[in-house]
Amino acid sequence: MVRMVQCIKLQREAEGLERPPLGGDLGKRVFENVSKEAWLSWREHSKMLVNEYRLDLTRNEHKNVWDAECEKFFFGEGSKAPDQFKPIGEGAAATPAAASAGAPAGAPAGAAPAPGAADDKPKS
Numbered sequence: 001m002v003r004m005v006q007c008i009k010l011q012r013e014a015e016g017l018e019r020p021p022l023g024g025d026l027g028k029r030v031f032e033n034v035s036k037e038a039w040l041s042w043r044e045h046s047k048m049l050v051n052e053y054r055l056d057l058t059r060n061e062h063k064n065v066w067d068a069e070c071e072k073f074f075f076g077e078g079s080k081a082p083d084q085f086k087p088i089g090e091g092a093a094a095t096p097a098a099a100s101a102g103a104p105a106g107a108p109a110g111a112a113p114a115p116g117a118a119d120d121k122p123k124s
Helices: 024-033 036-053 060-075
Strands: 004-007 012-015
Touching: 004 024, 012 036, 024 060, 036 060
Parallel strands: none
Antiparallel strands: 004 012
């Protein structure tokens, strides 16, 4: 039997997740309040965040950023893309780091610098 939830993200009743997708209180809240459809939307947004902020989810401080963004996505003001993010097809490359030699703005401490960022500067 399909489990239905009143999805906090979609603002309607929808098919719920089969099991909590995360551990702890956040996983319980997501399981009780988020639909499969909304979870799939988070997963796609989450991929962009991991790539743009160069998050290493094996590091606690990076996992904390990911958890905070998940919390905002479902239960807060919403998780936004980094300011410099440009989806492919909107003129710029999909990496925000071309203008910076370090990690993207807003990235957690210890995030890796953007690959080739120093090489992207114009040569004199």
